[in-house]
């Protein structure tokens with residue numbers, strides 16, 4: 001069985017490629033990083049170091065790789081013949097892989113009628129549907145109908161902290177032992193293939209993806225943005241400060257109220273989920289840079305994203321969202337000049353002022369919320385400790 005995976009980064013190697021290989025797939029990675037492509041091809045393997053007590057290292061083989069910038073024709077051939085296609089390129093890059101995918105799918109509909117699932121594994125709600133829409137923009141309506149006779153775009157939720165280590169010889173991923181990969185069974189096109197090892201198939205994805213995005217990713221972003229204000233360099237060092245840990249617990253408890261109202265979960269389940277998540281964040285075997293976790297703040301502060309969406313939902317339910325308001329305001333102060341989105345956000349604030357920036361990037365229109373975000377922003381800038389809520 002052949003798998004084609006776009007994005008041979010942290011999660012591509014440490015999670016998706018890892019479990020596709022365990023399921024019996026020969027994995028071909030597609031990336032734009034020539035050094036990584038060369039290493040996969042020279043070694044026909046890569047390494048995954050698991051952050052368990054034994055620091056288990058596994059060799060994942062056989063694998064190969066292609067560079068989509070220089071080997072588009074080879075990528076198209078792989079799309080024609082793959083049994084499954086997966087991605088983890090970052091949600092903003094889905095539009096960049098759509099051209100080669102659409103060309104490959106147009107060729108496939110003529111040559112290979114086998115059903116094919118294309119699963120986008122990104123930190124976003126319904127990323128596979130987003131990829132499908134990007135492909136739809138590039139083909140004629142009749143062609144899309146034909147593509148959809150064989151291709152499914154099942155949405156998925158993925159959760160595993162994955163980092164990488166630079167090495168001259170090998171591609172090396174470093175991962176925490178725990179993971180969750182949830183796939184929407186109802187959206188699968190191919191029912192002949194074996195279930196992917198490590199994945200759970202569900203009928204209703206929303207509770208899983210929302211729990212992951214609004215608790216794990218939201219809590220992570222909140223830690224990064226508040227940690228930045230304390231000049232902390234890692235998530236782990238930030239959470240050693242009792243006031244930050246208390247704040248992160250507070251913001252997670254706040255979003256938990258949304259789940260209790262909207263999804264069929266108990267208070268006990270949410271309490272345990274939050275407890276486990278904070279333990280994962282504090283894992284002293286990992287040194288997770290604040291700037292990795294806070295990356296792309298424009299995306300993270302968006303209307304349907306991890307911070308603003310739960311705040312809007314809580315507001316609609318007439319439930320408090322004071323912690324979220326602080327975390328969002330901190331996101332507008334967060335400044336990493338190496339990060340294009342962060343630099344653009346700070347430029348926008350300098351040019352148009354913070355109130356305009358909050359309106360523009362969060363899409364929030366409620367004046368009461370906008371005022372509270374603006375007030376928090378100035379208070380946090382003046383003195384972060386005075387704002388963290390007890």
Ligand SMILES: NC(=O)C1=CN([C@@H]2O[C@H](COP(=O)(O)OP(=O)(O)OC[C@H]3O[C@@H](n4cnc5c(N)ncnc54)[C@H](O)[C@@H]3O)[C@@H](O)[C@H]2O)C=CC1
Pocket residue numbers: 006007008009010011012030031032033068088089090091093096097121122123158159160161162163
């Ligand atoms: N690292 C983690 O622990 C987790 C990451 N995610 C999500 O997985 C996705 C990937 O994250 P990471 O692996 O951390 O990022 P990463 O930056 O390590 O990997 C992304 C890879 O995609 C490649 N890429 C970018 N544009 C491309 C293109 N046009 N064509 C082919 N390859 C391209 C990059 O060169 C890079 O190797 C993101 O959506 C992230 O939110 C989700 C859960 C966990």
Ligand SMILES: O=P(O)(O)OC[C@H]1O[C@](O)(CO)[C@@H](O)[C@@H]1O
Pocket residue numbers: 123158159160161162216217218220221292293294295296
């Ligand atoms: O990958 P993103 O969406 O930029 O955000 C980083 C997040 O993804 C993760 O890498 C894994 O879920 C977390 O560390 C963090 O919440």
